[in-house]
Amino acid sequence: MDFIVNYFRPLFSTPVSAIAQIIGFMAMFSAITCFVQKKRKTIMIWQIIASVLWTIHFFLLMVSGSPTALTGFAINFMQIIRSLIFINKDAHKWSQWNGWPVVFCIITVILGIISWDSPISILPIVGTCFSNISLWMRKPLTIRCLTLPVSTTWGIYDAFSHSVAGVCNEIFIITSIIITIFTYDLKHRNDEENTSPAENTK
Numbered sequence: 433m434d435f436i437v438n439y440f441r442p443l444f445s446t447p448v449s450a451i452a453q454i455i456g457f458m459a460m461f462s463a464i465t466c467f468v469q470k471k472r473k474t475i476m477i478w479q480i481i482a483s484v485l486w487t488i489h490f491f492l493l494m495v496s497g498s499p500t501a502l503t504g505f506a507i508n509f510m511q512i513i514r515s516l517i518f519i520n521k522d523a524h525k526w527s528q529w530n531g532w533p534v535v536f537c538i539i540t541v542i543l544g545i546i547s548w549d550s551p552i553s554i555l556p557i558v559g560t561c562f563s564n565i566s567l568w569m570r571k572p573l574t575i576r577c578l579t580l581p582v583s584t585t586w587g588i589y590d591a592f593s594h595s596v597a598g599v600c601n602e603i604f605i606i607t608s609i610i611i612t613i614f615t616y617d618l619k620h621r622n623d624e625e626n627t628s629p630a631e632n633t634k
Contacts, residue, residue, distance in 0.1 A: 443596055452492035456597025459485030464604050468612050472570060476519040479567065483511040486598075493593060500593045502547040507560050510539055518567050536564040552592045559585035573617040576609045583609075 444450045459482050466478035490504035514536045520527040537560075544557035559582040566578030583602040590598025 443594055446496055448492055449496040452489055452496060453595075453597055455485055455492065456489040456595055457600070459489055460597050460601035460604065463601050464608055468608050470572060470616070472572060472575070473519065475572065475575060476515055476567065480512060480515045480519065483508050483515055487512065489595065489597065490593070493595060498594050500549045500552050500589070501595075502549065503544055503553045503556050504589065504593055504595070504598075506543040506547045507540060507556050510536070510543055511560065511563070514564065515567065521568070530568075533564045533568045537561045540564065552589055555585040555589040559583075559589070573613065576613055576617070579609060580606060 443453055462478050462482035462485060466475055466482055469475045469478065487505060487508040490501045490508055493501035494505055514532075517527050517532060522528070540557055540560045544553055547553065562578055562585075563582045566575045566582065569575050569578065583605045587599055587602030587606075590602065
């Protein structure tokens with residue numbers, strides 16, 4: 433009980449930390465909205481909004497004294513640029529280069545090394561590498577499945593960084609992804625498999 437009290441007490445102890453948590457919950461709403469979308473472009477738009485808010489969230493956590501928040505801030509800032517490139521994948525030839533996910537994985541590792549605080553810093557590095565690959569995919573189902581390890585690693589990191597909104601966000605994302613997979617993706621696939629060729633050509 434004392435551990436829980438001591439963990440939550442500083443989270444709203446100063447205006448900066450309180451604002452950080454509020455913005456974090458705004459980012460959580462954007463992230464949850466992102467992964468219940470059925471089209472890739474809308475997924476990417478909400479991903480950009482979430483990344484902007486998470487960048488501000490971790491910056492404020494860093495200012496308020498969280499030593500591990502630097503990695504979260506640096507990687508989320510990078511994710512804004514990444515998502516802006518990925519969202520234009522079908523619009524420009526330069527953005528269609530298949531090497532972009534690899535480039536951003538390398539940048540993620542470099543940022544992780546520069547902002548390294550403890551072995552906990554490896555979690556957002558691993559999670560973001562999965563994210564770099566998942567958001568390059570075209571099928572929403574593939575994006576959702578590859579996001580599960582992203583949320584797992586970031587959720588643990590968020591707990592150590594005193595990001596309550598981050599922990600709640602990953603729990604909600606995992607839950608919403610699983611629900612969406614079972615209520616939409618698998619149902620849609622079963623409907624297609626149960627539809628005969630004659631019905632398809634109607």
